[in-house]
Structures are given as C-alpha cells and as structure tokens.
Amino acid sequence: NITFHCSAAFPAFPKQPPDKLPDPPTTTVASKMVSISAACTTNGLIAATLGGAGIGLTAVARAASTGELLPSSSFHKYGTPSMILTAAALARAYGSPVGRFFELQTSASILRLAVGGALVGAGSSFGKGCTSGNGIQGLAAMSPASFVFVLTFMACGAAAAALLGSSDAVLGAAAAAATLPVDSGSDSVAYELFALAVTLAGGQYAAGKAGSKAGAAILGGAAFSTSLVLSSMPKPSRVLGFLDFTSERGWDPTLMFVMGGALLVAFPLYQALGLAVPTPKKSGAISKWASRPVDARTVLGGVLFGAGWGCAGMCPGPGMVTCGAAIASQSNPVAGLLAAGGVWTAAMFGTKSLVDLAQPKSPSRKE
Numbered sequence: 001n002i003t004f005h006c007s008a009a010f011p012a013f014p015k016q017p018p019d020k021l022p023d024p025p026t027t028t029v030a031s032k033m034v035s036i037s038a039a040c041t042t043n044g045l046i047a048a049t050l051g052g053a054g055i056g057l058t059a060v061a062r063a064a065s066t067g068e069l070l071p072s073s074s075f076h077k078y079g080t081p082s083m084i085l086t087a088a089a090l091a092r093a094y095g096s097p098v099g100r101f102f103e104l105q106t107s108a109s110i111l112r113l114a115v116g117g118a119l120v121g122a123g124s125s126f127g128k129g130c131t132s133g134n135g136i137q138g139l140a141a142m143s144p145a146s147f148v149f150v151l152t153f154m155a156c157g158a159a160a161a162a163l164l165g166s167s168d169a170v171l172g173a174a175a176a177a178a179t180l181p182v183d184s185g186s187d188s189v190a191y192e193l194f195a196l197a198v199t200l201a202g203g204q205y206a207a208g209k210a211g212s213k214a215g216a217a218i219l220g221g222a223a224f225s226t227s228l229v230l231s232s233m234p235k236p237s238r239v240l241g242f243l244d245f246t247s248e249r250g251w252d253p254t255l256m257f258v259m260g261g262a263l264l265v266a267f268p269l270y271q272a273l274g275l276a277v278p279t280p281k282k283s284g285a286i287s288k289w290a291s292r293p294v295d296a297r298t299v300l301g302g303v304l305f306g307a308g309w310g311c312a313g314m315c316p317g318p319g320m321v322t323c324g325a326a327i328a329s330q331s332n333p334v335a336g337l338l339a340a341g342g343v344w345t346a347a348m349f350g351t352k353s354l355v356d357l358a359q360p361k362s363p364s365r366k367e
Contacts, residue, residue: 084323
C-alpha cells in the first residue's frame with residue numbers, strides 16, 4: 001500500500017464581527033450662517049424705533065385731522081417741498097451728528113437709479129401706496145390689499161437685492177463706513193429729533209382740525225421728514241442690509257424696528273379712533289382705499305415695487321429726504337443731488353404720474 005501525505009499552509013484571515021459594516025464615505029457640506037451686521041447697534045435700533053413711532057404718529061395725526069393719508073409716493077404741492085426743505089434744514093443745522101442718518105455718496109449707476117425709481121413709481125401706482133402707505137397706514141387699517149402688497153414687495157425686494165447684487169453695486173466703498181458702529185456720543189440727537197417730530201405732528205393735527213389743510217400738509221411733511229431722518233431709512237445700506245440676508249456684510253434687522261415702532265403707534269390708534277371707518281362727518285376716503293379689492297394690479301404693484309426697492313435700496317419718502325440733505329450738505333448741490341437720489345426721485349414721480357394717468361379711475365382705487 002502506498003500512502004501519500006499532502007500538507008498546505010493557508011494564511012489566517014482576521015475575523016470580522018458579523019454586524020460590522022464598512023463606514024460609508026463622508027461628504028462635507030459647507031453651510032453659511034446668517035450673521036448680524038456690525039451696522040446694527042443699540043443706538044441705531046433705538047433711533048429706528050423712535051423714528052418709526054414718529055412716522056406712525058404723523059400718519060395718525062393726518063388721518064384724524066384731515067381724513068387723508070400721508071402722500072409719500074404722490075407729489076403734494078405743500079407736503080413734498082416741506083419734506084425736502086426740512087431734511088435740508090436738519091442737515092444744515094446738525095451737520096455730522098445728523099449726517100449719520102444719510103448716505104449721500106453712492107456707487108450706483110445712473111441707469112440703476114433711474115430703473116429702480118421707475119419700478120417703485122409704477123409699483124406705487126398699481127399698489128396704491130408704498131412702504132409707509134401700505135406697510136404702515138394700510139396694515140394699521142387692516143387692509144387685505146395692503147397686506148398682500150407688503151408680503152409681495154418684501155419677497156420680491158429680497159430676491160431682487162440678492163440676484164442683482166445690489167449691495168455691492170449701490171454701496172461700493174461706502175459699505176465699509178456703513179458697517180462701523182454708531183458713535184454713542186450722538187445718541188442725544190435721536191431724542192431731539194423725536195421731540196421735534198412729535199411737536200410737528202401735534203401742529204399738523206391742530207392745523208387740520210382748524211381747517212387749514214395747507215398748514216397741516218406743511219407741518220405733516222416736516223414731521224414725516226424728521227421721522228424718516230431719525231429712522232435712518234434714507235440709508236440704502238439699511239434697506240439692502242435688511243433685504244439681502246445672504247450678504248457678506250451681515251444681516252441688518254434695523255428696518256424691522258422702524259416698521260415695528262410705527263405700527264405700535266399707528267395700529268392701536270387707528271383702531272381706537274376708527275380712522276378707517278366712515279362716519280357722517282368723514283368722507284370715508286381712507287375706508288375706501290383700505291377696502292379696495294385684492295386683484296392682479298395689487299400683486300403686480302408689489303412685484304414692481306419690490307424689484308425697484310431691491311434694485312436701489314430706496315423708497316419714495318427717503319428718496320425725497322435724501323434730496324434735501326444732499327442739496328444742503330454738498331459743496332456742489334447739483335452733483336450731490338444727482339449722486340444722492342435726484343435721478344431716482346425724478347424717475348419715481350415721473351413714472352407714477354404716467355401710470356396713474358393710464359389706469360382707469362374708480363372710487364375704490366382712488367388714492
């Protein structure tokens with residue numbers, strides 16, 4: 001018998017736990033957190049809230065004494081010049097302390113300013129109001145059309161500011177200065193301006209009750225202008241800093257405090273005084289405006305207004321106020337006016353007038 005013996009050596013394999021699986025590949029996703037802009041300071045928020053309260057009080061005083069809305073986006077033969085001249089007087093009287101509420105230099109092209117103003121003008125016409133008209137007076141009157149308009153222009157404004165790169169195009173080199181903290185030494189100016197706005201609003205109410213609509217318009221325009229200056233709304237960096245929350249400069253919530261301060265005053269007083277309710281002694285113009293239907297023109301107005309607002313960072317009232325400050329502050333008034341909103345304001349008023357003429361008139365849509 002022949003016996004064969006075979007042997008083989010096999011390498012030993014490490015034992016793997018039966019429930020152990022290889023780790024899946026890892027993917028790192030970069031996320032960008034929204035940061036608060038350095039331009040948002042405690043003093044700035046206080047001033048914005050006081051400025052908003054002044055706007056709300058001015059709107060209530062006008063409605064209670066004359067039964068009219070603030071004509072922010074419509075040229076008024078008494079109110080508009082009063083707004084411009086008041087801003088010029090404040091810029092001349094206070095100088096640099098009040099200058100912190102303005103940005104009189106811009107990197108925006110003339111074309112951008114003109115297009116932005118035209119879009120805001122057209123949007124104001126279709127939507128029957130602007131930020132102060134719909135955003136403050138309309139919401140205080142609980143107007144459904146104003147509510148839809150505000151939601152639309154806020155969303156479209158944010159989209160336009162981000163897609164058009166408005167922060168860089170409009171602010172440019174001025175953005176660095178806009179992000180610096182506000183000098184705490186100028187804090188007293190805010191309270192002085194607020195006291196002035198309250199006094200002027202009271203004068204508007206008295207003049208309106210006395211039957212002087214011209215006097216009420218002049219004093220109301222001055223109160224509105226003072227409040228806008230205090231709120232820092234004439235600064236495009238405030239508006240664009242709020243709309244473009246993806247900006248590398250950070251998000252600036254100051255605009256929320258302006259509208260919040262205004263509504264804290266206007267909403268309860270509108271409701272308590274029944275300012276949007278027609279009575280035998282009132283024509284009911286505000287009620288007709290507030291109860292206008294929500295239609296395609298309302299939405300179109302919000303889209304156009306928001307696009308223009310996000311394009312240049314300016315709306316009607318601040319545009320007029322900026323013109324006044326530019327005339328008073330610049331060594332060359334004409335150049336300063338062009339750089340600081342003259343083109344924008346002219347385009348806004350011109351376009352709104354043309355669109356107003358082209359639209360059919362109806363009592364429910366009369367501003």
